[in-house]
Amino acid sequence: SFLENDYLYTLHVSRERGMGGNDEGDSNSSIFGSTAKDAFFRADNAFDSWRNWRRAARRYYNCHISSSSSSSSSSSFPSSSSSSSSSSSSSSVKNPKRKQDGLQYDSEENENYLRLHGPYFLRAAKLWSKIEQWCDSSQSGNIGKKIKNTLMHGLSHDECCTINSKFRRTFKENNEDGDNNNDKGRGLWALQAIYAFHGGQQSYTDESSIFRGLFGGYSAYNNIVCTGLLNLRDSERMSSGDQFRPDRDDYIPIACSFNHRHVGFFELHIPTGHVMLHNSERILAVPSLPPSEDEGEEEKNNVRHDAVLVWLEEFASRLSNGLVSVERMFPTEDTTESVVLYPTIHDKRMLDLSSISGNNGQPQQIPVVSRAVTRGVEVVASSVYVAGSRMYVYSIRVRLLTPQDEDYVTPEQRGFHTCQLRSRHWTIVDADTNSIDEVRGDGVIGLYPLLREGGYRYDAGNAAEDLGPSGPDMEGTFGYQSCSGPVRGSFGGWLQFVPGSLNNPKGDEFNVRVAPFALNNEPDFIF
Numbered sequence: 280s281f282l283e284n285d286y287l288y289t290l291h292v293s294r295e296r297g298m299g300g301n302d303e304g305d306s307n308s309s310i311f312g313s314t315a316k317d318a319f320f321r322a323d324n325a326f327d328s329w330r331n332w333r334r335a336a337r338r339y340y341n342c343h344i345s346s347s348s349s350s351s352s353s354s355s356f357p358s359s360s361s362s363s364s365s366s367s368s369s370s371s372v373k374n375p376k377r378k379q380d381g382l383q384y385d386s387e388e389n390e391n392y393l394r395l396h397g398p399y400f401l402r403a404a405k406l407w408s409k410i411e412q413w414c415d416s417s418q419s420g421n422i423g424k425k426i427k428n429t430l431m432h433g434l435s436h437d438e439c440c441t442i443n444s445k446f447r448r449t450f451k452e453n454n455e456d457g458d459n460n461n462d463k464g465r466g467l468w469a470l471q472a473i474y475a476f477h478g479g480q481q482s483y484t485d486e487s488s489i490f491r492g493l494f495g496g497y498s499a500y501n502n503i504v505c506t507g508l509l510n511l512r513d514s515e516r517m518s519s520g521d522q523f524r525p526d527r528d529d530y531i532p533i534a535c536s537f538n539h540r541h542v543g544f545f546e547l548h549i550p551t552g553h554v555m556l557h558n559s560e561r562i563l564a565v566p567s568l569p570p571s572e573d574e575g576e577e578e579k580n581n582v583r584h585d586a587v588l589v590w591l592e593e594f595a596s597r598l599s600n601g602l603v604s605v606e607r608m609f610p611t612e613d614t615t616e617s618v619v620l621y622p623t624i625h626d627k628r629m630l631d632l633s634s635i636s637g638n639n640g641q642p643q644q645i646p647v648v649s650r651a652v653t654r655g656v657e658v659v660a661s662s663v664y665v666a667g668s669r670m671y672v673y674s675i676r677v678r679l680l681t682p683q684d685e686d687y688v689t690p691e692q693r694g695f696h697t698c699q700l701r702s703r704h705w706t707i708v709d710a711d712t713n714s715i716d717e718v719r720g721d722g723v724i725g726l727y728p729l730l731r732e733g734g735y736r737y738d739a740g741n742a743a744e745d746l747g748p749s750g751p752d753m754e755g756t757f758g759y760q761s762c763s764g765p766v767r768g769s770f771g772g773w774l775q776f777v778p779g780s781l782n783n784p785k786g787d788e789f790n791v792r793v794a795p796f797a798l799n800n801e802p803d804f805i806f
Contacts, residue, residue, distance in 0.1 A: 286325070286328060286397075287321050287322045287323075287324070287325065287328050288319060288320070288321050288322070288328070288401055289319070289320065289321075289322050289327075289328040289331040289332055289335070289397075290311055290318055290319055290331055290332065290334075290335040290395075290400060290401070290404065291311065291313060291317060291318055291319065291320050291331065292311045292312060292331065292334040292335050292338050293311065293312040293313045293317075308432050308433065309404075309407075309432075309433035309475060309476040309477070310338060310339055310432075310433035310434060310435050310475045310476070311335060311338055311339075311433070311475070311476075312338075314408075314411055315403075315404050315405075315406075315407030315408040315410075315411055315476045315477075316404075316408035316411055316412060318404045318408075318476065319401055319404040319405065319408075332395065332397065335395055335400070336394060336395050338435075339395060339435055339436055339475060340435065340436050340437070341435050341436075341437055396468050396469075396472065399468055399469050399471075399472040399585065399588060400472045400475065402472070402585075402588050402592065403469075403472035403473045403475065403476055403588065404476060405592075406588070406591055406592045406595040407473075407476040407477060407595075409595040409596065409598065409599045410493070410595050410598060411427065412599065413595075413598045413599050414426055414427035415427070418601060418605075419598075419605055420605040420616060421616055422490070422491065422605055422616045422617055422618065423605075425491045426480075426491050426492075426493055426618075429480040429481045429488075429491050429493075429507075430477040430479075430480060430493075431477060431478040431479055431480065431481060431510055432477075432478060433474065433475045433476045433477060433478055434474045434475060434478040434511065435475070436450075436471065438478075439471060439474060439511060442511040442512055442515065443511040443512075443514060443515050443531070444515060444518075445514075445515075445518065445531045445549065446467060446511070446531075449464040449467055449549055450464055450467075464549065465550070465551075465552065465584045466547060466548055466549045466550055466551050466552035466553070466584055467531075467547075467549055467552075468552075468584060469552060469584060469585045469586070469587045469588040470531075470533065470547055470552075470587050472588070473587065473588065473591060474511070477508075478510055478511065479507075479508045479509050479510030479511065479513070479514075480492070480493060480507045480508050480509070480510060481510065482510070482512075482513055483507070487614045487615075489503070489505050490505055490608060490614070490615055490616060490617040491505075491507070491617070492505040492506045492507035492508075492536070492617070492618070493506070493507055493508045493618070494506035494507065494508070494534060494536075494594060494618065494620075494806045495603065495617050495618025495619055495620055495806075496536060496608075496617065496618075496619070496620060497608075497619060497620050497621060497663055497672050497674070497760065498608040498609065498615075498672075498760055499672040499760045499761055499762045500724065500760075500761070500762075503608055503615075504536045504543075504665075505536060505608070505617055505618075506534050506535065506536035506543075506545070506806065507534065507535060507536075508533070508534050509532055509533055509534055509535055513532075513535070514531060514532045514533065517532045517535065517544065518531065518532060529548060529549050529550055530546040530547065530548055530549065530555070530557070531546060531547050531549060532544045532545070532546050533545055533546060533547050533554070533587065543556065543557065543667050544556070544557040545557070547586075547587055551584065551586075552584035552585060552586045552587060553586050554586045554587050554590045556666055556667055556805055590804065593804050594804075594806055598618070600625060601623060601625045602622060602623055602625055602626045603618055603619060603620055603621070603622070603623065604618075604619050604621065604623050605617070605618060605619065606619045606758060610737065610753060610757070610758060611737060611751060611753070619674075620663050620806055621661045621662070621663055621672075621673075621674040621760075622647050622648045622661040622663075623648065623659075623661075624648055624650055624659050626647050626648050626661070627646075627647075628646075628647040629644045629645060629646055629647065629797070630644070630645040630646075630647065630769075630797035630798075630799045631643065631644060632644070632645060632710045632767075632768070642769075642795070645768075645769045645795055645796065645797040646794075646795075646796060646797060647661060647796065647797050647799070648660070648661040648796060649661070649771070649793070649794035649795060649796040650794065651791075651792040651793065651794040652680065652686045653789070653790070653791040653792050654688070654693045654694070654789060654791070655679055655680050655686075655687065655688040655692075655693040656677065656678070656679055656680075656698065656730065656776065656791045657677070657678055657679075657680050657684070657686070658675060658676070658677050658774065658791060658792065658793050658794070659675075659676045660673065660674065660675050660676070660770070660771075660793055660794070660796045661673065661674060661796050661797075662674070662763070662770065662796060662797070662798055662799075664798075664799060664800050664802050664805070665762075666805050669765045669800075670762050670763065670764060670765055671762060671763045671764075671765070671770075671798055671800075672760060672761070672762050672763075673760065673761060673762070673763060673770060673796075674758055674759070674760050675723070675758070675759045675760075675774075675793065676756045676757070676758045676759075677700075677728065677730065677735075677756065677757045677758075677759070677774065677791075678730065678735070678755070678756040678757065679697075679698070679730040679731060679732050679733075679735075680732070681732045681733055682732075694778060694785075694786055695778035695779060695785055695786060696731065696732075697729055697730060697731045697778075697779060697780060698729070698730050698776040698777060698778050698779070699727060699728070699729040699730070699738070699776060699777050699779070699780045699781050700722055700723065700726075700727050700728055700729075700730075700774055700775070700776055701721070701722070701727070701743045701775045701776065701777050701781060701788060702719065702720065702721050702722065702743065702774075702775040703718075703719065703720055703721075703722070703723055703772065703773075703774050703775070704717070704718070704719050704772045704773050704774075704775070705717065705718040705719075705770065705771070705772040705793075706770075706771050706772045706795075707763065707766065707768070707769075707770050707798075708766075708768040708769045708770075708795070709766040709767070709768045710766075710767055710768035710769070711766070711767055711768070712766075718772075721742050721743045722740070722742075722743060723759040723761070723774075724759065724761060725739050725740065725741070726738070726739050726759065727739065727740060727743060727746060727781060728757040729780055730757065730776075733754060733755075734752060734753055734754040734755060735752075735753055735756075735757045736749060736750055736751070736752055736753070737750035737751050737752075737753050737757075738750045743781055744781075746781060746782070763798065765800055766798055766800075767798060767799065767800050767801070768798050769795040769796065769797060769798060770795065770796055770798055771792075771793050771794055771795035771796065772793045773790040773791060773792050773793055774790070774791045774793060775788055775789070775790055775791075776788065776789055776790075776791055
């Protein structure tokens with residue numbers, strides 16, 4: 280990252296902000312008094328960089344600068360290293376008045392706790408900048424503004440410790456030990472940087488607010504998962520609640536997904552910083568991001584203190600690059616618009632199956648997202664692995680291309696103005712066992728969309744020959760979500776359409792290809 284490899288990059292501290300503001304304070308304000316995109320800049324020289332880090336530390340700890348720290352010899356500049364205590368930056372600051380909870384910041388031996396970890400804070404500013412810009416862009420639809428309105432003001436160190444007992448206890452223990460290299464609290468350093476810019480999202484207030492979760496989710500049948508970034512008060516409540524196991528005292532909930540059947544947590548392991556998915560039904564703990572590829576001693580021991588930053592950086596990148604979409608969880612309900620995690624056509628990743636021998640002649644590289652066009656009907660398909668349930672949810676998006684689209688053909692060329700789905704045929708390949716499962720049936724989950732250019736009619740029925748009344752007219756792309764078992768391999772097949780409509784066909788049935796897409800039960804990241 281250009282931010283952490285150039286020590287002249289620093290944090291900008293603007294207007295003063297009140298400490299301990301209410302939970303619904305200025306959502307655009309970080310602890311440093313600005314939006315994330317305005318919080319970092321490249322100083323003109325080393326002295327200006329040092330001076331701004333000094334101001335940032337004072338703001339973060341709500342302290343005054345001690346006379347002993349007014350010379351540059353007692354300060355250090357941001358380091359590109361994120362694995363050692365020497366990478367902490369800015370001058371030491373202290374506040375003799377604050378001694379509550381055993382946090383005495385006026386002693387020489389504890390002055391390192393008043394330093395900011397420069398690379399962590401710069402990375403947090405950059406990722407939040409991406410999220411803020413996405414929320415303000417047309418790419419985010421109507422949900423971007425709603426998500427941004429749920430983001431709470433940034434938190435100081437003191438606020439984190441006041442609100443959340445795990446922060447308070449961890450930093451109290453480290454302070455009493457007088458050991459800045461104590462691994463006990465290092466997992467919280469990156470989380471502190473994240474919460475300094477936005478202190479999580481406001482609590483869910485009603486059913487519609489579920490869809491405003493920052494990380495979004497997916498739906499299959501009537502089951503919804505949508506994950507939000509927890510604020511520290513909600514995290515505290517969940518830590519002490521019955522649903523959070525007592526033996527997980529070294530874990531702090533950082534994100535939570537609600538649906539109609541269960542609650543799942545993403546949690547951070549305080550000593551190491553690992554981000555894990557914890558499913559309260561199955562009592563699972565699943566790593567949410569890949570191990571570090573660095574060769575340092577800590578990485579060899581599977582320690583990655585910046586994991587929560589890596590995890591959130593990846594999600595911010597997916598948002599800004601259009602790798603996830605904004606759609607209605609339920610097509611007929613406006614209030615269910617949300618970030619949807621099914622990979623979009625912009626995602627060019629491939630699942631590599633070359634290490635598996637004898638895979639029935641199937642391709643060894645399977646796209647994460649597939650696209651195929653047959654007689655002007657486009658099908659885009661992809662899946663999300665649900666680690667907590669050991670299954671996949673997949674999405675099939677179908678539309679009739681319009682004149683503005685690539686591969687468009689006119690009604691005269693394709694032979695119809697509208698067409699309606701009759702049946703489906705799926706081919707699911709298990710690359711590990713070389714087995715092939717084929718599934719056939721009418722429609723898709725009782726739906727028989729009638730496609731037109733720019734939209735569709737949302738028809739439903741018990742069978743193709745037993746449709747109910749005509750459904751509502753909808754704009755955009757028809758989307759269908761369902762679930763599949765925990766195989767690793769590919770999913771594809773075809774959809775059978777009738778030109779015109781099922782009740783008034785205008786020609787022979789034809790098959791629309793659903794190109795194979797990946798089923799990957801070992802994704803790099805889990806959201």
